[in-house]
Amino acid sequence: MKIARMDNPVRADWFSDQGLRLDASPYLSGALEVRKRLEVLPNTVRLASLTTGYNDGIFNGPQFRRVYLSNPEHSVPFLGSKDMMTSDLTRLPRLRRSDAESGSLSHLRLKPGMTLISCSGFHAGRRSYVRPDMATIWSSQDVLKVEPDPGKIRAGYLYAFLASRFGEAFVKASVYGSAVKHIEPHHLVDLPVPRFDSVLEQQIHDLVEESARLRAAFQAGLVAASEDFFRSAGLPELIDYRWHDEESDLGFVVHGVTPVTLRALNFRPRAQRLTDVLRSVPGTTLGQVCEGGTLRTGARFKRIDTDEEHGVRLVGQRQAFWGRPEGRWISAAAAPGDILQEDETILVAAHGTFGENEVYSRSVFITGSLLENAYGQDFLRVLSGRAEVPGAYLFALFRTNAMFRIFRSISVGGKQQEYHTTLLRDLPIPLAPMADRERIAETVRKAYRDRDRADVLEDQALALLTDAIEEAEARW
Structure with a gap:
């Protein structure tokens, strides 16, 4: 109170x-x-x-x-x-x-x-x-x-x-x-x-304007990286993929069903066509990429609230997609170690519903200042175990509309959805030539450096204004 x-x-x-x-x-x-x-x-x-x-x-x-x-x-x-x-x-x-x-x-x-x-x-x-x-x-x-x-x-x-x-x-x-x-x-x-x-x-205006320019550059960099991914993999038709322009999945026949899944959603023709397109070019599977890395959701745990000085900020599914993520401060000592992520981990919102504007199946990339935050069990952790497939390269694919639809097609559950573990490991990952992978990964990394720099400049602008007000108060 x-x-x-x-x-x-x-x-x-x-x-x-x-x-x-x-x-x-x-x-x-x-x-x-x-x-x-x-x-x-x-x-x-x-x-x-x-x-x-x-x-x-x-x-x-x-x-x-x-x-x-x-x-x-x-x-x-x-x-x-x-x-x-x-x-x-x-x-x-x-x-x-x-x-x-x-x-x-x-x-x-x-x-x-x-x-x-x-x-x-x-x-x-x-x-x-x-x-x-x-x-x-x-x-x-x-x-x-x-x-x-x-x-x-x-x-x-x-x-x-x-x-x-x-x-x-x-x-x-x-x-x-x-x-x-x-x-x-x-x-x-x-x-x-x-x-x-x-x-x-x-001076304050210039700092805010440069921060805004860098945030725009961050956005442009991510878009450019995803376009480069599909062109380099030989899949330019997926750059502007429109799910709703295709024929609806009103009725279809599936042959060769196995006990792995009997849910009709997992066999949707539109999603199957997308998956087949990704498999049509040289590549591997998500399970193979994450061997030696991580491919799982987080452990459930009890949150113990604390103050900022003694805790870590816990970011939820909605706030993880914000430009400046917010969250509650909890004790890291009382939580599992996987709340903190390794550099270039991809977090995929792993629990939710199918609303078109819901974050379920959307992805965020954890690097730079975002490594300071903690993340709950409602994220799928994707960490590459192969140096030749960097996380920044994977994220250029994961953030696309095509991959968003594929993730949703492997859902299981009732009201709250999550991912079918076997189908998840089998997701196809196209592999462009090594030089292209390095270029795409660097584009993503540069975008996130721009984002972090934008935060620093905005904080500088706010600090200048705060100091000016407090100094003026002291004089008057």
Whole structure:
């Protein structure tokens, strides 16, 4: 339970400032304390005076009936509040283009430099920055957009403030509701934004912009690696593979069934054709690649919560796909050793359901800063045991839509699915010439180095802003 601090108690005049709200959130969140701290600064302005565009630059959108399509010619990528935190945006659902470009929804198209704030649901209040490669994406009504006026403020600086602990306190205090949390645009118009000299604001902006550029480069690198994989393996037809464009598996006959599996899902013709295509070129099996390595899900264990200083961050299936994974802090000493991963391990979400937008059967690559996190039993650990088949090379295949469909085709279970161990070991892995494998692996590694560097630059920007605010407070 969170209670008021005796050295900074809730005061009667705070109720008037908050429109006589009687729920505890705005008074115990720290927002009012932060507001009082910022009010002593010599140059603080309202957020609404720094924005421009639709609805004066702070807006979300109307509720509307969503029609999803798979053909890129007739649809646009569609970003929801759950997706805005993800690092790889190539698997977003696609909204019908005619709807997206209509007069009522065209303003939902993202612009580089916008700050996005999730405004509905469990994660209401989270922020992210629109990268250069997101200009073709539309967002849902559950994502609030803040569009800065370039003549009044630098976009990267405004994002840095909103993403800082000062901005977070205000945004989180604006959340209302019980079962479903919400933030409305008018809740943020009076948010105070501190201003500093143009040199400092430009420096912070440049760091955020370079971070965004590197995140876009990370995305482009992964896409290039997967395309290179299929071309080098002699399978260019799988680069833009579209599962839903093929004939549906409405009825089929299977011959030669063995006791290995009797589930019709494991014999789906579309998945069988994909598997046969992968086997048509020189290669091996996943079981052979992982001999001497790892190919299994994690051990189940009891979580013992602890503080950050004495624990390790445990990342779950959903958060593992975020650009900055979050999780609870647990005691590593009370958990099995396989919660920590070796470099270039691939984690495949191994428990879930068949929803098109669920993470079940999606893959993440563990290297660099991601090695610091712990991962639960709901991931399949794939670690190559052969130096000539590096994990970075495998990941270029695992992240593709073709492999996603193959993984789902080997599922067993009832409501919660998992992978059939025998079918898993038999999955075909094409092997390109050695020089191609090394090039593809290095492309993936470079992408993740860009991602880590982007995190460092964003942290530097936030640190500069925090230091400037604290120094200004000390002077005044």
